[in-house]
Amino acid sequence: MTSKIKLTKTTVERLAPVEGKQLVFWDTDIVGFGVRVSPGGSRAFFYQGRLKGKLKKITIGKLGRITAEQARKDAKRIQSMMELGQDPSPKDATNKIEPTFGDLMSAYVELLEQQGKLSASNVKNQIARDIEKAFPKLWAAPVSKIQLEDCMQIVGKLKDEGKPRQADKIRSYIRTAFSEAINARGDVNMPASMRRLKITYNPARDMRKVKGSSNAKDRALSLAEFRAYWRRVKALPEPHRSLAMLHVLTGGQRQQQLARVTLADIDRDGPSMRILDYKGRRTEPRIHVIPLLPEALEAIDRITGGGQYVFSCDGGKTPIHNAFLNDIVKRIRAEMEKAEELENGPFTAGSIRATVETRLIAKPYRVSSDVLAHLLSHGMGTVQRKHYQHHAFADEKLESLEMLYRMVEGKSEPGAKVIEMRARA
Known part of the structure; x- marks a missing residue:
């Protein structure tokens, strides 16, 4: 008896044996891939195809010793080898098919x-x-x-x-x-x-x-370009306006990390936003906390709705895709180029992050590299920072974002202020 179904973990486990009969079920997607169900209930995966014109059957393994997903992968591999004229049969009983x-x-x-x-x-x-x-x-x-x-x-x-x-x-x-x-x-x-x-x-x-x-990341906007970009962001329709504003007001954080932020990550008493930083080889995310300016909170209120995601264009039901901010930047960049506001050529959404760091570290802001590392969540892997430096730089990060807001708004800085590193906790 034969039949066709998609051979998955669930469907194979549900196959019932019939006393005195061997059943054969073929996969609907991979031609030649099948499973035999013996009267005793054992299930064995196999692949059957033609090698150089001759019909050939290869036993893949029994369910339990191999999973349905592994059997599918082996079937695809055997299929590819036979199509290339290669014999997938093991040379002896102990020799398995060589991994690809x-x-x-x-x-x-x-x-x-x-x-x-x-x-x-x-x-x-x-x-x-x-x-x-x-x-x-x-x-x-x-x-x-x-x-x-x-x-x-x-x-x-x-x-x-x-x-x-x-x-x-x-x-x-x-x-x-x-x-x-x-x-x-x-x-x-x-x-x-x-x-x-x-x-x-x-x-x-x-x-x-x-x-x-990575050339695009090396591009930092001049101060005039950055302010022109900010002016055009504020002229966008919602929710584009608030999303692009929030991207800047949080320091140009990585788009993938912003897309994960939910309303549960917003602390209105702080006020602050928690980001889970999975970048690099971390198996557990590093918790990255960003202070929120009043203007950032207002932007969040304008774009959130009944859903859970903060960076969303449908009221929080689904998070924005990287392409969303990239498209916003492309449109603004085209407008700036037409208005002759570009001084150093094209830029991308990733350039905003480089701009924040480049402008804040320079005069008259002079934010230290340690503060910027904590604000932008990078360069945190050194031995000193990982094991000995536990100061969160919360106040310094807030002061840096306040400077950033004054910068894009074109407001003068109250004196040549230097952010001193606080004592480590």
Whole structure:
């Protein structure tokens, strides 16, 4: 007896055995992928296809020893190998199918998910688009055969297409995936999918950073440009106006972090806003607290509604996407260029963050680098800051944001004020 269903954990576990009969169920998505249900109730996954014109069946494994998701991945790998004319059969009973480059990158995504990285889903989509779909032969190739030239082919394609930032992201994912797989050989905390790869060499180790991948962040607006930008922000319709204002009034925080902020993160008595900083290799987020000016609170009141998210354009039901602020900046930049208000060329939403730091550290504000590091949540990984410096700089951060507001409003600074570092708690 045969039938077609999508073979997932839930559907396979629900398959009931029939006394005296072996049942076969085929997957609706992967042609050739199936599961056999014996009269005794055991379920065995297999793949059946043609290799060089001959029908060939490969047993993948029994449910319990292998999950339905792992079986699907193995079925895809076997399918790819047979399409390339490669025999996926093990040479002997103890020799399993050699892991592929795709197995490595999938295990890397699983590691990010295990670590609770909110970027895991986005990384998975990028890897699927720029590696799996763009280079199916490399994806199905044995990971032990991957060389530097193969990695360069993937990254080079994106660079040649005029996507230096995306090219560098993929370079970083590949390089880190190999590095983590090497570390996994001695780390039982790693996912099993990563440990069983048994990788000892990182072919992407010598890949250099892609030039032009971070040029936009180096652009800081002049004081005149920054004030012109602020004037145009205040002239926007809602909710664009309040969202862009809040981005500036909180110091140009990272857009991905702002999108996670909910009303539960707003302390109106403080007043302050809590941001969970997942940047880097943190498994637990660092709590980053931003003081809120009265003008920032007013902006929050204008954009929030019945939903939970603060940075939202639909009353808090869903958070804004990075493209939302980027589109706002593009429109304002075009208006500034038309009005001849640009002095140093194009800029992006990320440039606002660089502008805040560049302008506040200069005269007449002279905010210290330590205060700016706490305000913008960066450079916090040194031994001194991690283990010995526990002062939160709350007052200093508030004073810096007050200076920022006076700056964009074009108000004079009351004297050449220097923010002194407070004694450490």
